[in-house]
Amino acid sequence: MSKDRPGEFELIKQFFAPLASDPGSLGLTDDAAVFVPEAGYDLVLTKDVLAADVHFFKDDAPEAIASKALRVNLSDLAAKGARPRGYLLGLALPSDWTEAWLERFCAGLAADQSAFDVRLLGGDTIRSGNGLQVSITAIGQVTAGRTVRRSGAKPGDVLFVTGTIGDAAAGLKIRLNKLFSTENKLTDAQERHLLDRYLIPRPRLALSDLLTEFASASMDISDGLFADSAHMAAASGVDLEIELARIPVSPALQQLQSTSGDAYKACLNGGDDYEILAAVPVAGAPAFQTRAAAAGCPVTAIGAVVDGRGTVNCREDGTISAWRDDGGFTHF
Template sequence: MSKDRPGEFELIRRFFAPLASDPGSLGLTDDAAVFAPGPGCDLVLTKDVLAADVHFFKDDAPEAIAAKALRVNLSDLAAKGARPRGYLLGLSLPSDWTETWLERFCAGLAADQSAFDVRLLGGDTIRSGNGLQVSITAIGEVMTGRTVRRSGAKPGDALFVTGTIGDAAAGLKIRLDTGFSTENNLADRDVGHVLDRYLLPRPRLALADLVTEFASASMDISDGLFADSAHMAAASGVDLEIELTSVPVSPALNQLRSRSRDTFLACLNGGDDYEILTAVPASGAQAFQRQAASAGCPVTPIGTVAEGTGRVNCLENGVPFTAQGLGGFTHF
């Protein structure tokens, strides 16, 4: 390590201790944090590991890398109906890290801590032998017994999603192929939109309370709409019926649909959306949709839950269709 860079304990003191304002973190001066859930609450824990050139590009802005690493975990908490309380950070730094890079990375964490009311509780920082890796374990709270899982969908439930689907995958295609936007005649504003959605997910924490109030099943969409719908269907022992024309998409995705149906479908199931898929009993569907809009997190109905054995049935204008290559994102 360069003599000009701080050692491990000085690094913790200078860069990370200012982020650890929760009393349970003990200012990062001990080996472990002490954390207690609020009265009448269960803890919800989730972890995601992000690696350079897999989940982000190594030359992305450090602030954006930090934000993405935290936000993908906050998205998982929101889907369970949990409110974030704190997180643990594991940071594997490549040999060429600089103080300026780390300052910017911590500035990104600080901004999102303020935006989402969450605090660093502890973690570990090591030297990486294989590029930058960021591991975050997020801790949230939900009222005892109210956590919403992916396994509770029932026949007759309505399916909803937040936001728009497929933008992040389109953004990744542009990052990988500079000619993609020109070939598909994407406007500059649409290019900017999908690039932003790829790098900076929007955790739908405003929906968390409504998930616990209305949803029978819920999960975030990280591997792709159809892939994650299949996960919910399998866990719940039901079939999900999704109407393609009802899935909310941005102007950028609409433009891709007009150029190539296959490209459009690949983006729709490409992953990295970090929107929320919920199944809501029909009796509460209208209220859920109305209150979600009032909370600033509108939802769109995209289909229904039916008796079945764990399949996703895709419809287009009510007509079943089968599309190839819709397995979603997988690491292996």
């Protein structure tokens, strides 16, 4: 290790202790945090591990890497109807890390802690033998007995998604192919939008309380719309029918659809959306949609839950066909 860089304990004190303002963190001066949930709430825990050149590019801005690592976990909490309380950070730094890089990384965490009212509780920092890796365990809370799972969808429910679908996957295509924007006649503004959606997820925490009130099932869309719909269908023992024309897409994706139908469809199931897929009983669907919009998190009805055994069916131009598992993100 360079003599110019702080050692492990000084690193914790200098960079991470300022982020640990929750009393339970004990100022990162002990081996473990003490966490006390509020009375009448269940804890919801989730973990995601992000690795350089798998989930982000190693030359991405440190602030963006930190933000993505935290936000993908907050997205999971939101889909369960939970509010974030704190998180644990595991950071494996490559041998060439610098104080300047770490300062920017922590600045990204600090900004999102303020934006989403969440605090660092503890963690660990090690030397990586294979590039930067960031592991976050997020802790949230939800009213006791009200956690929304992926397994509760019922025939007759309406399927909703938040935001727009496919932008992040298109942003990744731009990162991998410098000619992608030109070939598909994307404007500079459209390119910036897609790149931003790939770099910085938007956890839909504004929807958390409404999911516990209205949804019978919910999950975040990380592996791709159809792949994650299949997960919900299988867990719930139902079929899902999705109207392709009703899937909400951005103007940039509309442009992509006009130039390359194959690339457009691949992006719809490309992953990294971090939007929410929810099944809502039909009686509550209008109120759910109205109140979601009022909360600043508009939702779009894209289909329905029907009797079945775990299949996702796509409806296009009056024709229904079963979705084939030939896309979506997978690690292995």
